Amino acid sequence: MGLDELESRIKKDAEEKIQVIDKETEEKIAKLRDEINQEAKAESGKILREGEQEAKLAYRRIIADIVIKGKDKIEKEKNTIIDEAFNKTRDSILKSSESDKTRFLNKLVDKDKNKVPNPKVIVDKKYAPLLKNSVAADLGDFGVIIESKDGKVRIDNTLNSKIERLKVTLKPQISSLLFK
């Protein structure tokens, strides 16, 4: 083997080795990139899946909120209408004639007088002249309070108190009349 041939052989061997190194490097890098892409896709896929759920949840939350607010608004409107019915009734009583008011006061007394021992009937001073044998007081409301003389038993039949009690007991019937 001549010197030139030897030199050429050494160079060729080196080039072949370098080619092998380059090829292996490219393969390693390609494999690495593939792994990186897979990992990146897995991470982004997780974010997208969770994000999709979050987006759907955001939609449902907004809709649920308006549905709840809507139901609340409807309920408030119904309560307002019921209050209006009570207010109209109260107004019609307060605007009724003196004789009608007297009849009403007497009914309120007669209804519960027997339930109270030694009863005294308390009426607002404004309405006291309408009811015989009543005690005038500053009730600030139409109606009567029937109280035993010792103060142990007391039935509050003032208009506001009766209305507040009726709002509870009559609510199903009133709702049925107004809203069905």
Added chain:
Amino acid sequence: MNEIEHIKGIEQEAEKSIEQARDNAEKKIRETKTEKQQIIDAEKEKAKQEVSKMIDKEKKKAEKEVESLSRSIEEEIRDIRNKSQSGMEKTIQLINKGLME
């Protein structure tokens, strides 16, 4: 003697080239590994932006639905109010009866 020296020089040069190729290869692999987190972070960022768009889209969809639901609620309230008027007289009679009892 000169020939042997010459060949040795050629061999050393060849070794140097191979060593250089190895160094380059290691450098490329190191760089690829360093890029890993950047690539993952970029993909994650892209996904987050996509999620942000999805949420905005769903919110806009919900807002349209809210407008429609709000109109339905207002309409229902008007209906309730209108229908209640027909039962108002009977309701007042019922309350009056209740007050007398």
